[in-house]
Amino acid sequence: xxxxxxxxxxxxxxxxxxxxxxxxxxxxxxxxxxxxxxxxxxxxxxxxxxxxxxxxxxxxxxxxxxxxxxxxxxxxxxxxxxxxxxxxxxxxxxxxxxxxxxxxxxxxxxxxxxxxxxxxxxxxxxxxxxxxxxxxxxxxxxxxxxxxxxxxxxxxxxxxxxxxxxxxxxxxxxxxxxxxxxxxxxxxxxxxxxxxxxxxxxxxxxxxxxxxxxxxxxxxxxxxxxxxxxxxxxxxxxxxxxxxxxxxxxxxxxxxxxxxxxxxxxxxxxxxxxxxxxxxxxxxxxxxxxxxxxx
Amino acid sequence: xxxxxxxxxxxxxxxxxxxxxxxxxxxxxxxxxxxxxxxxxxxxxxxxxxxxxxxxxxxxxxxxxxxxxxxxxxxxxxxxxxxxxxxxxxxxxxxxxxxxxxxxxxxxxxxxxxxxxxxxxxxxxxxxxxxxxxxxxxxxxxxxxxxxxxxxxxxxxxxxxxxxxxxxxxxxxxxxxxxxxxxxxxxxxxxxxxxxxxxxxxxxxxxxxxxxxxxxxxxxxxxxxxxxxxxxxxxxxxxxxxxxxxxxxxxxxxxxxxxxxxxxxxxxxxxxxxxxxxxxxxxxxxxxxxxxxxx
Numbered sequence: 001x002x003x004x005x006x007x008x009x010x011x012x013x014x015x016x017x018x019x020x021x022x023x024x025x026x027x028x029x030x031x032x033x034x035x036x037x038x039x040x041x042x043x044x045x046x047x048x049x050x051x052x053x054x055x056x057x058x059x060x061x062x063x064x065x066x067x068x069x070x071x072x073x074x075x076x077x078x079x080x081x082x083x084x085x086x087x088x089x090x091x092x093x094x095x096x097x098x099x100x101x102x103x104x105x106x107x108x109x110x111x112x113x114x115x116x117x118x119x120x121x122x123x124x125x126x127x128x129x130x131x132x133x134x135x136x137x138x139x140x141x142x143x144x145x146x147x148x149x150x151x152x153x154x155x156x157x158x159x160x161x162x163x164x165x166x167x168x169x170x171x172x173x174x175x176x177x178x179x180x181x182x183x184x185x186x187x188x189x190x191x192x193x194x195x196x197x198x199x200x201x202x203x204x205x206x207x208x209x210x211x212x213x214x215x216x217x218x219x220x221x222x223x224x225x226x227x228x229x230x231x232x233x234x235x236x237x238x239x240x241x242x243x244x245x246x247x248x249x250x251x252x253x254x255x256x257x258x259x260x261x262x263x264x265x266x267x268x269x270x271x272x273x274x275x276x277x278x279x280x281x282x283x284x285x286x287x288x289x290x291x292x293x294x295x
Numbered sequence: 296x297x298x299x300x301x302x303x304x305x306x307x308x309x310x311x312x313x314x315x316x317x318x319x320x321x322x323x324x325x326x327x328x329x330x331x332x333x334x335x336x337x338x339x340x341x342x343x344x345x346x347x348x349x350x351x352x353x354x355x356x357x358x359x360x361x362x363x364x365x366x367x368x369x370x371x372x373x374x375x376x377x378x379x380x381x382x383x384x385x386x387x388x389x390x391x392x393x394x395x396x397x398x399x400x401x402x403x404x405x406x407x408x409x410x411x412x413x414x415x416x417x418x419x420x421x422x423x424x425x426x427x428x429x430x431x432x433x434x435x436x437x438x439x440x441x442x443x444x445x446x447x448x449x450x451x452x453x454x455x456x457x458x459x460x461x462x463x464x465x466x467x468x469x470x471x472x473x474x475x476x477x478x479x480x481x482x483x484x485x486x487x488x489x490x491x492x493x494x495x496x497x498x499x500x501x502x503x504x505x506x507x508x509x510x511x512x513x514x515x516x517x518x519x520x521x522x523x524x525x526x527x528x529x530x531x532x533x534x535x536x537x538x539x540x541x542x543x544x545x546x547x548x549x550x551x552x553x554x555x556x557x558x559x560x561x562x563x564x565x566x567x568x569x570x571x572x573x574x575x576x577x578x579x580x581x582x583x584x585x586x587x588x589x590x
Contacts (some may be wrong), residue, residue, distance in 0.1 A: 037530050069511075079513070108513055115509040146472075146505060162505040164472075171466040177441075177459075203498045206529070210441060210457040214410040217366075218374070220402055234501070241499050 003295035007061045008053060008145060009287030011280075013037050014070035015144075018280070021057040026150045026288045030057050045076035050101065063287050063294075065104040066120035069094065078115055079108035085156035086126045086286075091291035095239060109159050116162050121148050124254055124279050127286025129155050133277050134254075139246040141267075141274070143235075143259040145170070148241035151249075161245050164237040166259075169231055178213055181226035188265030191225035192232040196269040200234020208233055235266045243272065255279040298590035302356045303348060304582030306575075307363035308332050308415060309440075313575070321583045325352050333368045341369035345396065358582050359587075360399035361415035364389065373404035374412055380451035381421045381581075384469055385588035399585060402453050411457050416443050419549055419574050424450050428572050429549075436562075436569070438554040440465070442580035444537035446544075456540050460533040461554075464526055476521035483560035487527035487561040491564040494531020503528055514540040530561045535545025538567065550574040 006023045015037035021030035032053070041049050051082060071076035077094040084107055106119035119144045123170035128134045130150060136155035142148040144168050173182040186192065187238040198208060212230050215221040221229070251258040251267065254277040267274045301318045305404040310332035316325035327348070336344050348432060364372035372389040379402055387400035401414035416437045423429045424447060437443040438463050445455040468477040481487065493503060507525050507587035510516040517525070546562065548555040555571040562569045 032485075040304055051380060057313070070497045076415050108509070110509075110513060110515065113334075113510075113515075115506055115513050115515050117512055161502055163502045165501055167471060168463075168504075171470055175466055175470050176462060199518050205500060206460055206463060206532060207456055207458045207536050207540075210459050211410055214403070214405075214412045214457070215408075218410050219403060220405065225312060241502050245502075 003061050003291065005060060006292050007063055007287075007295075008057050009061060009284060009291075010053065010064040010066075010068070011120065011283050012064050012066045012073070012267075014067045016041055019053050019057060020284055020287070022284065022288055022291070023062065028284060032056055038067045049230055054118065057088045060252065061099070062101045062104065062292055063093075065123035065283070067288070069103040069105060073103075075103060077105045080105045082107055082124070083153065083156040083158045084122070086130055086289055086293060088156070089122060089126060090290050093154075093290070093294060099294075102294065107157060107160070108247070110163075111159070114161075116160055118148055118160060118162070120129045121150070121254075122157060123286040123290070124282040125150055125152070125157060125286070127284065127289060128252070128254060128277055128282040130289040131282075131285040132283060133199070133285070134252045135250060138250040138252060140277075141242060141246075141251065141253045141263055142279070143255050143263045146244070147238055148262075149246050152243065158258055161242070163238045163241060164235045169234050172209070172230065173227075176207065178226070178230065181213065181216060181223060184224060184227040186228050186231040186262065188262055189228050192228040192265065193269050194260070195229040195232025195234075196236035197232075197264045199233040199238070200240050200266075200270050201236075203240075223263060226266040231262070232266065235263060235277070239270050241267055243270065243273070251275075252277050254282055297443075298356050298586065300355060300357060300512045302458055302586050302590075303352050304579060304586075305348065305357060305359040305361075306415065306418070306578050307359050307361045307368070309362045314348050314352060314580070315579055316355065317579065317583060317586070321580060324420075325570055333365065338564065340386070342398045356394070356590075357396045358388075358399065358586055359397065360578070361420035362584070364398040364400060369399075370398060372398045372400045377402055377404040377455070378448065378451040378453045379417070381425055381584055381588060383422060383451070384417060385585050388585070388589060394589075397589065402452060402455070404455070406552070409456075411445055411455055413455060413457070416445070417452060418445070418581040418585070419577035420445055420452060420581070422579065422584060423547070423549060423577040426576060426577075426580040428580070429547045430545060431465075433543040433545040433547060436537060436546065436548045436560045437574070438550050438560055440550065442533055442537070442558075444541050447539055456537070458533045458536060460485075460529045464529050467504070467525065468522075473504065473521070473525065475517060477517060477525060479522040481523050481526040481557065483557055484523050484565075485517055487523040487557070487560065488526060488564050490524040490527025490529075491531035491534070491561045494528040494533070495535050495565050496531075499536075500528065500532045526557070527561065530558060532559055534565050538565065545574050546570075549577055571587055
C-alpha cells in the first residue's frame with residue numbers, strides 16, 4: 001500500500017523506539033513502543049526490526065527519525081546544516097527503500113569553534129512550528145538526556161546548543177560518590193528550587209556537586225533533599241547557559257511531560273515563563289507534515 | 296615494640312593503601328602498596344587487614360590516615376573543624392588500640408551554606424608545612440579524584456573547597472556518550488591547553504562537553520585530541536573556581552606527580568606559577584610529625 005492509505009512514523013532512539021500508525025487524514029490509528037533502541041539492533045538487524053513494525057501496525061510506508069540515522073543506526077544520514085526547517089529536512093531524507101522507507105536527517109550547527117548536532121528533536125520542533133504549537137520566531141528548550149536550546153527564526157531552526165544535563169545527572173546517580181544520595185525521584189520542590197537558584201546564579205557547578213555530599217555528611221542538609229537539589233543545580237546551570245545563548249523571546253519547553261514540568265518550574269525560578277509542549281504530539285505532527293512534503 | 300623503634304604510617308584510601316615503615320630517626324625503612332582499599336574490606340576485616348601489614352613490615356605502632364576513618368572505613372573518626380594544623384589533627388586522632396593503632400581525623404569547613412570535608416589530604420598538607428616544603432601562608436591545590444583547594448594561614452588549614460574534576464572525567468571516560476573519545480592518555484599538549492583556556496575563560500562546561508562530540512562528528516576536530524581537550528576543559532573550570540576561592544599567594548600543587556604535572560601546566564596557561572610537591576613525601580613527613588606529637 002502507498003502513502004494514500006497513511007504511513008508509520010517512527011521515533012527511533014538509542015534505547016527505545018515508538019511507532020505510530022497515521023491514517024490518511026492524519027489521525028493516529030495505532031501505536032507501539034518497545035525497547036528495541038538502535039543499541040539493541042545489530043547492523044543487519046534493522047530490516048527485520050522494521051518488518052516487525054509493519055507486521056504489527058500494517059503494511060505502510062515508514063518515516064523514521066532519531067538515532068536510527070546516526071553512525072550507530074541503520075544508515076548514517078548526513079546532518080543538514082542550520083538554518084533548516086521542514087523543507088530542508090524533507091529534502092535531506094535518506095530513502096532506504098525509494099519512496100517507501102525514509103530516514104529524516106539530523107541537524108548540525110557551527111559558528112567559529114562552536115559546533116553542535118541534533119537527531120530526533122528536529123522532527124518534533126518542525127512539527128510544533130508547522131502545527132502552530134509554537135510561533136515561527138521563538139525559543140524551544142528540549143530537555144532529555146541532552147537538553148537542546150533552539151532558536152527558531154521565520155519557522156526554521158536557526159541555531160541550537162546542547163547541554164549534557166540529563167546525562168551528567170544520570171552518571172552521578174548511577175556511578176559516583178553521590179550515588180547513595182541521588183536515588184529519590186526528582187520533584188520540583190523547595191530543594192529543587194534552591195538548587196536551581198544556586199546553579200543559575202553561581203558558576204561553581206563541579207565544586208557545588210561535592211558540597212551536596214559534604215553538607216549531608218556534616219548534617220547541614222537532609223539526605224532526602226539531595227536528589228532534588230542536585231537535579232535543580234544542574235538544570236539551573238543549564239538555564240544560565242541556555243538563556244544566555246537563546247536570548248529574549250517566547251519560550252517553550254518540549255519533550256516528555258515529567259521533564260518539561262521540571263524545566264518549566266526551573267524557568268519560573270529564573271523569572272521566565274514557558275509553555276510546555278508534549279514532545280510526542282509534536283513528533284506526530286512533524287512526521288505528518290514531512291510525509292505531506294515527500295509522499 | 297613501642298614508638299621508640301619507629302612506626303608504620305598508612306595512607307588508606309578507597310581503592311588502595313600504601314604503608315611505610317618509618318625508623319626511629321624518621322627514615323623510610325620499608326614500604327608496601329596493595330589494592331586493599333576500604334571498599335575491599337568488610338566491617339570485621341580491618342583487624343586482620345592491619346595484622347597483614349605488621350606481619351609484612353614489622354610489629355610497630357600504626358598511624359593511619361585517609362578513608363579508613365570514614366563511615367565506610369574501620370572506625371568513623373569525627374571531622375576536625377578548620378582552622379586546623381598538626382596540633383588539632385593530633386588531638387583528634389582516634390585510638391583503635393590506645394597509643395598503638397591511631398586513625399588521623401579528616402577536616403571539615405563550612406561558611407553559610409557552603410560546606411566541605413577532606414580525608415587524607417590533611418596529613419600530606421600538614422607534613423608539607425611542618426617540613427617546610429610549603430610556607431605557612433600559601434595555597435595548596437591537591438588534585439585527585441576530588442581536587443582540593445586549600446588556604447593555609449599561619450601553618451594551619453584555614454579553609455578549603457573540593458572540586459569533582461577527576462571523578463567527572465572518570466565518569467565521562469567510563470560511562471558516557473564521550474566514552475569512545477576519551478580512551479587516550481591525557482598529556483599537557485596543545486589540545487589540553489586549548490581545553491584549559493576554554494574552561495578557565497568561559498562558563499559553559501556542560502554545554503562544551505557535548506561540543507567535544509559534535510566537533511568530532513562534524514570533522515572539525517580530531518578524535519585523538521578529545522581526551523586531552525576534555526581533561527583540560529574540566530581542569531580549566533576547576534582553576535577558575537579554585538583561584539577565585541583561594542585568591543593570591545604562593546601556589547603549590549601536591550599529589551601524584553602525573554596529576555600535579557597536569558595541574559601545573561594548566562596553571563601556567565592561566566598565568567599562575569606553581570611548585571609541585573610529591574604527595575607521598577608530604578604524607579610521610581606528616582605522619583612523622585604527628586607521631587612525634589602523640590608518641
